[in-house]
Amino acid sequence: KYNGLFGGMKTVVAEEGVGGLYKNCRPVLLIHAAQGAGTFGGVEFFKAEIASKFGQEAAWKHRTAIYLVAAACAEFIADIFLCPLEATRIRLVSNPSYASGLLSAFPKIIKDDGVLKGFYSGFGRVLARQIPQTMAKFAVQGAAAEAIYARDADSDASSCVRHFAVSAVSGAVAGAGAAIISNPLEQIERHRRYGASSESTVAIARRALQAQGAARLCLTGLWPRCFMLGNLTAGQFAIFDLVTRLAGAPRFQFSKPASLANID
DSSP, X not given: OOOHHHHHHHHHHHHHOGGGGGTTHHHHHHHHHHHHHHHHHHHHHHHHHHHHHHOHHHHHHTHHHHHHHHHHHHHHHHHHHHHHHHHHHHHHHHOTXXXXXXXXHHHHHHHHHOHHHHHHXXXXXXXXXXXXXXXXXHHHHHHHHHHHHXXXXXXXXXXXXXXXXXXXXHHHHHHHHHHHHHHHHHHHHHHHTTSOTTOOHHHHHHHHHHHHHHHHHHHTTHHHHHHHHHHHHHHHHHHHXXXXXXXXXXXXXXXXXXXXXXXX
16 A cells, blocks of 8 residues: 555555654654653763773773674664653554553553553563664764765864765765664564564564565565664754754864874
């Protein structure tokens, strides 16, 4: 029924109008705002804290590992707050008559299922999907931005427009990288909807592999996911960089020590 990204959008518009593309827009905005604040702020905090323990030279040598650890720590904390919002959003999508919005749905879920079952029954799955995606996003963005600055070393390093452009381009590359990493997990999650509610994640993954094979599990839906996450992540990094610079908020940057200046 939904033939590709743009074909699917065309079908939705034909059946439901343009408004069909913006169903549950407010919960999605709230979820992305909460997650963005947690992950971007958290990565900056953990990155600076971990690097300070290593020292400048060791931090530079191990900057990719620091990106990965900082992103994992930040995403874990952010997911503690994200999971209830995501669980509520899914409840509203699957049953639009359940409540009029997030605020009215929260007390109903607590009354019906309790806090742990209602909000955190899928916490492990959220971690399994979000942590690898966020680790890839920040590590790839850091490496891409560094490579772009190295190729364009003669440009005005203090230009706000230049920083904005580099953040957007490196963010798009990072979004594509995150999509490639997380796409198999998204496909496994899709198979969960067609199995028994008691089926374990390992059993679902095995069933998905048998149904699609490893290649299709990794590639099915990858282009729309790259397009979505590439644009989303480009906007995230560009906005974060622009706002912090306009606010005069210092950001931690890995800097190459003078002792390593002539070493590749």
